[in-house]
Amino acid sequence: MKDEITREDRVDALGGMGCKRKRVEDARFTQGKGKYVDDIKLPGMLFGDFVRSPYAHARIKSIDTSAALAVDGVVAVLTADDLRPLGLHWMPTLAGDKQMVLADGKVLFQGQEVAYVVARDRYIAADAVELVEVEYEDLPVLVDPFEALKSDVVLREDLVAEDGSLPDGAHGPRKHPNHIFTWEVGEKEATAQVIDSAEIVAEESMYYHRTHPCPLETCGCVASMDKVNGKLTLWGTFQAPHAIRTIVSLISGIEEHNIRVISPDIGGGFGNKVGAYAGYVCSVVASIVTGVSVKWIEDRMENLMTTAFARDYWMKGRISATPEGKITGLWCEVTADHGGFDACADPTKFPAGFMNICTGSYDIPTAYLAVDGVYTNKAPGGVSYRCSFRVTEAVYFIERMIEVLAIELNMDAAELRRINFIRKDQFPYQSALGWEYDSGDYHTAWDKALKAVDYDGLRAEQAQRVEEFKAGKTRKLMGVGLSFFTEIVGAGPVKNCDILGLGMFDSCEIRIHPTGSAIARLGTISQGQGHATTFAQILASEIGLPADSITIEEGDTDTAPYGLGTYGSRSTPVAGAATAMAGRKIRAKAQMIAAYLLEVHDDDVEFDVDRFAVKGAPEKFKTMKEIAFAAYNQAIPGIEPGLEAVSYYDPPNMTYPFGAYVCVMDIDVDTGVTDIRRFYALDDCGTRINPMIIEGQVHGGLTEALAVALGQEIAYDDMGNVKTGTLMDFFLPTAWEVPNYETDYTVTPSPHHPIGAKGVGESPHVGGVPCFSNAVNDAFRAFGLRHTNMPHDHWRIWKTANDLGLHG
Amino acid sequence: MTDKMHIKMTVNGQAQEFLAEPRELLIHTLRERLDITGPHIGCETSHCGACTVTMNGKSVKSCTVFVAQANGSDVTTIEGLGTPDNLHVLQMAFKEHHGLQCGFCTPGMITRASKLLEENPSPTEEEVRFGMAGNLCRCTGYQNIVKSILAAAAEMNAAKEAAE
Numbered sequence: 016m017k018d019e020i021t022r023e024d025r026v027d028a029l030g031g032m033g034c035k036r037k038r039v040e041d042a043r044f045t046q047g048k049g050k051y052v053d054d055i056k057l058p059g060m061l062f063g064d065f066v067r068s069p070y071a072h073a074r075i076k077s078i079d080t081s082a083a084l085a086v087d088g089v090v091a092v093l094t095a096d097d098l099r100p101l102g103l104h105w106m107p108t109l110a111g112d113k114q115m116v117l118a119d120g121k122v123l124f125q126g127q128e129v130a131y132v133v134a135r136d137r138y139i140a141a142d143a144v145e146l147v148e149v150e151y152e153d154l155p156v157l158v159d160p161f162e163a164l165k166s167d168v169v170l171r172e173d174l175v176a177e178d179g180s181l182p183d184g185a186h187g188p189r190k191h192p193n194h195i196f197t198w199e200v201g202e203k204e205a206t207a208q209v210i211d212s213a214e215i216v217a218e219e220s221m222y223y224h225r226t227h228p229c230p231l232e233t234c235g236c237v238a239s240m241d242k243v244n245g246k247l248t249l250w251g252t253f254q255a256p257h258a259i260r261t262i263v264s265l266i267s268g269i270e271e272h273n274i275r276v277i278s279p280d281i282g283g284g285f286g287n288k289v290g291a292y293a294g295y296v297c298s299v300v301a302s303i304v305t306g307v308s309v310k311w312i313e314d315r316m317e318n319l320m321t322t323a324f325a326r327d328y329w330m331k332g333r334i335s336a337t338p339e340g341k342i343t344g345l346w347c348e349v350t351a352d353h354g355g356f357d358a359c360a361d362p363t364k365f366p367a368g369f370m371n372i373c374t375g376s377y378d379i380p381t382a383y384l385a386v387d388g389v390y391t392n393k394a395p396g397g398v399s400y401r402c403s404f405r406v407t408e409a410v411y412f413i414e415r416m417i418e419v420l421a422i423e424l425n426m427d428a429a430e431l432r433r434i435n436f437i438r439k440d441q442f443p444y445q446s447a448l449g450w451e452y453d454s455g456d457y458h459t460a461w462d463k464a465l466k467a468v469d470y471d472g473l474r475a476e477q478a479q480r481v482e483e484f485k486a487g488k489t490r491k492l493m494g495v496g497l498s499f500f501t502e503i504v505g506a507g508p509v510k511n512c513d514i515l516g517l518g519m520f521d522s523c524e525i526r527i528h529p530t531g532s533a534i535a536r537l538g539t540i541s542q543g544q545g546h547a548t549t550f551a552q553i554l555a556s557e558i559g560l561p562a563d564s565i566t567i568e569e570g571d572t573d574t575a576p577y578g579l580g581t582y583g584s585r586s587t588p589v590a591g592a593a594t595a596m597a598g599r600k601i602r603a604k605a606q607m608i609a610a611y612l613l614e615v616h617d618d619d620v621e622f623d624v625d626r627f628a629v630k631g632a633p634e635k636f637k638t639m640k641e642i643a644f645a646a647y648n649q650a651i652p653g654i655e656p657g658l659e660a661v662s663y664y665d666p667p668n669m670t671y672p673f674g675a676y677v678c679v680m681d682i683d684v685d686t687g688v689t690d691i692r693r694f695y696a697l698d699d700c701g702t703r704i705n706p707m708i709i710e711g712q713v714h715g716g717l718t719e720a721l722a723v724a725l726g727q728e729i730a731y732d733d734m735g736n737v738k739t740g741t742l743m744d745f746f747l748p749t750a751w752e753v754p755n756y757e758t759d760y761t762v763t764p765s766p767h768h769p770i771g772a773k774g775v776g777e778s779p780h781v782g783g784v785p786c787f788s789n790a791v792n793d794a795f796r797a798f799g800l801r802h803t804n805m806p807h808d809h810w811r812i813w814k815t816a817n818d819l820g821l822h823g
Numbered sequence: 824m825t826d827k828m829h830i831k832m833t834v835n836g837q838a839q840e841f842l843a844e845p846r847e848l849l850i851h852t853l854r855e856r857l858d859i860t861g862p863h864i865g866c867e868t869s870h871c872g873a874c875t876v877t878m879n880g881k882s883v884k885s886c887t888v889f890v891a892q893a894n895g896s897d898v899t900t901i902e903g904l905g906t907p908d909n910l911h912v913l914q915m916a917f918k919e920h921h922g923l924q925c926g927f928c929t930p931g932m933i934t935r936a937s938k939l940l941e942e943n944p945s946p947t948e949e950e951v952r953f954g955m956a957g958n959l960c961r962c963t964g965y966q967n968i969v970k971s972i973l974a975a976a977a978e979m980n981a982a983k984e985a986a987e
Contacts, residue, residue, distance in 0.1 A: 042918070044929045045910070045918055046861070047902050049929075051927065053863070137851075138844070231873055231961045315866040543925025707921050714964030714965075741868055742871060750958075
């Protein structure tokens with residue numbers, strides 16, 4: 016029996032940063048008591064459902080809603096003509112373009128919203144959707160961005176002036192009616208010169224296919240206009256509830272204080288729920304028109320076909336090096352298919368997101384990036400699917416280019432990475448394309464990873480396997496996939512990061528209760544990341560009250576402080592920082608109160624875990640619990656009652672998490688079936704708040720990476736029909752296909768973040784995709800393969816083997 | 824609209840009786856008619872398993888069962904598995920082993936797992952992975968779900984042994 020409470024005991028009692036605290040969210044979720052948007056039921060609530068275009072490009076000649084309106088239980092059918100007087104038939108996109116809410120004269124992609132039926136229940140609404148008669152005149156379809164840039168077919172007549180000239184777009188001059196922008200970063204001529212005169216140059220073209228975040232819960236909302244007091248309440252699957260409130264206010268004209276946006280529990284986001292969709296606008300209008308609440312919930316097909324695609328980047332790279340393998344220059348040209356409207360969710364000044372992180376983890380002295388955005392007859396979107404803005408594309412690009420360069424140099428790809436890593440002593444590191452990497456220790460992480468998997472042993476085994484294959488003793492090849500990634504997350508500094516003019520700071524407001532418990536509210540919103548658990552841990556360590564005594568609340572714009580929400584791994588880097596800073600304000604006031612209570616000067620007390628103690632006399636102390644009570648109930652000269660704080664945190668820089676991944680894969684050459692034998696993931700996300708949750712994030716991100724690399728795709732045929740619109744065709748891995756992952760870590764804190772944390776939720780997706788893809792490519796390297804595009808489904812792998820003549 | 828049918832069923836031990844269109848889907852019956860919102864809708868095509876319930880002793884995806892087919896049946900949802908004061912072992916195991924994140928798949932996942940462990944009280948990891956393959960999760964990568972189910976199985980077996 017130990018009767019003395021040690022300092023260690025007091026630390027443990029807090030459940031603060033670094034411990035594997037169990038999640039407070041789980042009680043309700045495991046009992047089926049989560050409250051998701053479709054669980055909301057209001058008196059008299061109506062249901063909205065869309066009539067959608069079967070054509071990818073067509074003019075609308077007429078819409079006849081009479082048969083639908085005649086159905087008992089149908090309340091209204093909205094078309095663009097109904098929205099036009101309100102100015103709501105089009106809406107602004109996050110990318111500075113505009114987008115039709117309901118088809119205005121034409122449709123630009125299959126599944127586009129044409130009319131919105133409002134009915135007493137969802138069955139009646141679905142019946143009535145079938146009865147709306149739309150007459151279309153089909154137009155030539157463009158699904159290839161390269162063809163679109165040459166075609167006479169104009170997709171967006173609204174963006175061509177009457178005299179045929181092309182007004183500038185939101186990101187500068189346009190060179191063709193179907194062209195959206197050109198975005199250039201870096202030194203074009205200098206890079207060309209370096210590469211043209213280099214001894215070793217590797218070139219490759221790669222297509223990062225279109226896919227979709229596909230959270231298990233689709234998008235939806237409930238709009239409820241209270242005509243008595245003029246207040247609109249909007250519940251929805253919003254990753255950025257405060258931004259949605261501002262956008263709704265700007266486009267509807269309803270003053271912001273009369274709009275309350277609530278993100279309830281959200282069933283996964285992964286970028287899908289960042290944007291503003293036609294369903295939200297139509298539901299708000301329908302509620303205003305009818306005076307009752309209106310619910311709209313996407314079905315899965317609508318989700319996959321219309322809201323938020325990701326990727327769809329055609330990338331052309333050139334990379335140069337010395338014969339010893341030192342990289343001298345990198346060139347990247349991208350043709351980006353943005354679909355019918357440019358609705359990409361990127362900070363305003365970055366039309367291709369942070370694609371200019373494409374120099375990766377390497378010290379590349381000269382680089383150039385050019386991205387051309389193009390309109391096609393595909394769905395709009397362009398969200399960051401479990402990554403910071405376009406970082407997945409950037410990391411895939413550089414990690415494939417490194418592999419191709421290794422082939423060109425006839426060099427081991429792990430060694431090539433090692434000799435080009437940014438060294439520890441180079442941080443903060445200025446990249447050739449304009450970023451300042453905050454901290455890193457890549458060599459240590461890489462060595463740890465390679466040692467953990469016995470890299471040399473794997474290569475020896477692989478070489479032996481190739482010999483056995485050639486000798487006809489096996490039909491299975493072995494791939495060793497490597498990737499080393501650096502993310503750029505935590506957008507971002509208001510000086511260069513905003514969305515629609517809204518600065519990308521974030522916030523935390525803390526209220527300590529008299530008996531020593533607390534509530535903290537943040538501008539972010541969890542979609543499964545466990546904020547209620549981890550933010551309480553940050554606060555526990557900062558303010559010395561147990562995490563179990565701290566409630567975390569997010570998602571209600573009437574109560575939470577303004578913030579830009581949760582995506583791009585920004586919650587910990589930005590709102591987590593705000594949480595720590597607000598906690599420190601609490602502590603500063605607590606220090607004054609403690610000094611008063613202990614009858615010493617402010618400077619003579621110091622914070623120690625859960626208390627302030629007199630310096631040099633630790634037995635004289637006041638606990639934070641005691642201080643909280645005194646803050647409210649004791650008259651202290653010069654200090655006003657209460658213990659509250661708020662922090663709006665504008666980060667000075669992004670954070671740059673990194674990691675080293677290795678995948679070992681067997682491939683059956685005759686069937687194309689892949690077997691992931693081993694996957695090792697080392698992540699460095701700076702200070703670790705909750706290792707259990709970090710590991711869970713890594714497992715999940717890797718599984719989404721596996722999906723994208725090995726089969727998940729939004730594919731179109733030449734007519735613009737979506738070929739993968741259900742979960743039958745759109746690959747989501749099951750427990751059966753997914754391996755067990757080995758997780759590991761190093762810790763390199765961010766020097767500019769108050770607690771040194773960098774964010775982790777998206778790293779495994781960003782680093783995982785190239786790792787799986789490199790494993791497939793690597794398996795065939797001995798047979799002359801340089802590069803094959805994702806997704807590596809069984810058919811494509813079989814085809815690769817066949818093209819290489821491996822089927823005899 | 825078709826004529827309504829007289830439906831009788833038992834849900835989580837309670838008798839229910841109502842008139843419904845035969846085409847009404849069981850998931851809507853549960854969620855909208857009976858306010859049992861634990862089972863969720865993720866796809867409406869039987870792929871994701873978020874709507875999994877136990878019907879007459881079998882795991883079914885309630886998004887593709889007509890209420891007419893469920894007439895006379897005995898249905899258990901996540902709400903029928905445990906109570907706040909008396910949680911099912913699986914409910915505790917999922918929390919203990921971080922077997923959930925956003926929680927949307929969790930009710931279907933646990934409901935299916937409870938049936939799986941009835942069918943096979945001592946499954947191998949491979950059997951768990953195969954037996955759970957009808958339930959999709961987008962957050963966890965399944966690793967901790969599998970761990971949770973294996974831990975629950977071990978605990979249930981230990982409890983059974985102790986009782987014998």
